[in-house]
Amino acid sequence: MSDKILSKSKIQDYLKALAEKFTVVAPMPRRDAPAEFVEINSGDEPILDGSQPMMPPKDYLLPRYETLLKVDRGPEGVKIESTIPEDKPRVMLGVWLPDAQAIQVLDRVFLDKNFVDPYYAARRQNTLIAAVIPKEPRWSWFCSSVDDVENWRKNVDAIFYDLGDRYFVESESEKGQALVDVSAMSEAGDEDNAEKDKVWRRFAEQDILPFARKALYEQLEWDNPIWAEIAQKCLGCGICSYMCPSCSCFDIRDDMHDICIERYRCRDTCQFEDFTLMGAGHNPRPTQLPRSRQRLLHKFKYQHEQFGVVGCTGCGRCVELCPVNVDIRDVLSRTCVEEV
């Protein structure tokens, strides 16, 4: 595949060229909040270098609130309106590589061959993903500790490496060629290549933690005493799951507006007390301990067993944002200690 250089002074030209073929989705900055993936307009200045905190790309592919259908009763009778989004060519730029890999996890859930979620598919199936490797990896990332990141390259369409005043752009797939065959770009030289390798190595060699990857799937056990320790301080909020790029649990609810019914999907989390609450009042996970245990076993063990893909991609958001400093890196270091 080909490699090119995109000078940062040419970003607007590049975005304009892409906008002729794609709907461009990129992180836009917000006041006092992480950047958010939105469809950008001409002239917008998205954050493409991965240098700032951002909401996960799942917020675009699987929105926090999405209308699934509307039922209206008007003079002509009952009318049902589907709200499946438009399936148009899209490209997502500025995606952290761990977030891009997390999209693989979402794909396993929502593009399963036995049931394709039409809302997710409409936003995903014609979307190119361009990952970014920032100059310095974020302090909280631990990607190489959970997986072999070399294998992640083939799951994206292009990778942008931040070399300071320019990006080294590498296409990773056939479709990704469309992201490098743009006149705003120039040829990459040997020096560029060498710098790009340094950026990659800084990312790939970041802080390998003392837990073995294989052990994750095989050593996390139901009766480990660490669950009680976590549950003691865990507040049971939704930050880890809502901000996680691969967590996708949702609830479906109905709302009435006058005589129109709206069925919508919204986020849900296994950390809330009512997640497993049943109609008759029984709750199989009534306390924080089974809830904390569930999340970690699901993310690190069950998803791998089910899908063959690691549930956690080391993006570090839960590490940064947990109000009580439940640091998953520490949890794994203490529970998965030996190469199995």
Place this chain on the structure above:
Amino acid sequence: MSEIENKIREEARKALESGEISLVIGWGEGSVPFKTTPVFVEKADDVDKLVWNKFCVNNLAVYLPKTARDRKVGIVAKPCDIRSIVTLIQEKQIKRENVFIIALGCGGVADATVPGESTPRQMCLLCEKRQPAIYDVVIGESVPLEEPRAQIIPELLEERQKYWAEQFSKCIRCYACRQVCPACYCRLCFADRVEPRWTARKATADEAWMFHSTRVMHLAGRCIQCGECERVCPVGIPVAELAREMAAVIKANYNYEAGDPKEVAPVLGQFREDDVDPAQHSE
């Protein structure tokens, strides 16, 4: 700081060895230098886990209703945390004799999200009540903060509505603000009720508005302004500002402050015949 840490550990050790107290809740070293984490010390040998520094931000009173129900629990507490403890006792969620308070003098905490950068907490810049309201032992002395505090929300009414609309559009309804708050201990929160459904769990700005404005009303006269709700918000909504303005009005109108041991009833659970009358038509 180390001397205070030693005294904290000493008091915790004495408490655990006395046989009356089976748990001491305090702060321990976090997984990174700019964080601490709540620790639950049950054995006297483990008291060295307890630390004290400007990153001891958590209001640990949030753990008391569950842990101190049927036993005596020790807690290391800043003056603001102690105001929460007072509120919990006043509202009969815990008994005074079930809490052993190791009170600390405080010079304000710092909020840090990246290594190397920390800022003094905004709420601390306004804190006037730095003396522990109740305690069993006191360690250290409070130090006033000199920095002036910036105005956070717009002054002009017309700008405020847009300001809050923008802020609430960020809300993801993670409920971290509620879960971290010691005053939010309801078994079933109004926001989780489905019959009637006061607010849908949709992450839209108007539903978030309903959730946050109602929560502030439910905290009226109960919020002690520790600022934890703002600290934990992953999208930076200054939720504590509304509670702060509410507390200022409650003080001005009714001379009532949350977390003050002299109060005998909640501010909305009492009245005076000469209360300020909000009726708008003078006859």
Place this chain on the structure above:
Amino acid sequence: MAEETAVINKRSEEIAEASDEWQPTILGILCNWCSYAGADLAGSARLHYPETIRIIRVPCSGRVDPMFVLKGFQKGFDGVMVLGCHPGDCHYAKGNYYARRRIALVQNLLKSLGIPEERFHFEWVSASEGNRFAQLVTEFTEQIKALGPFEGVAKV
């Protein structure tokens, strides 16, 4: 008195006749024993007051949960009104005294949130004050009309 009634009636009729103009939708929360009875009296005396108000009856103004006011604005009412018995006249002796504190705080909260205070009205209306009730609703309707439709709590 008859003159004042005539004036209020006329103003209210003018509002009704301007039916092609935008009419506000107002939520009224009235206590059963005084203000609702006052509204009833206005009705039985055939006093004209605008149809803009939608009334919810509660046993006492002390029953008014601040959430009702907030929910009203969230749902898109252009104005919200809470009416109760005069202090000292509460059917349950003390309910309206508790209401005073709660309503004062909800007024303050609306101010903090930037909702114009003219969109919320709180007043004491007794069972015999049918005239005053009609006047109140007419004036409040005119006030809201001047402000225009409520753009919603979360309009960016």
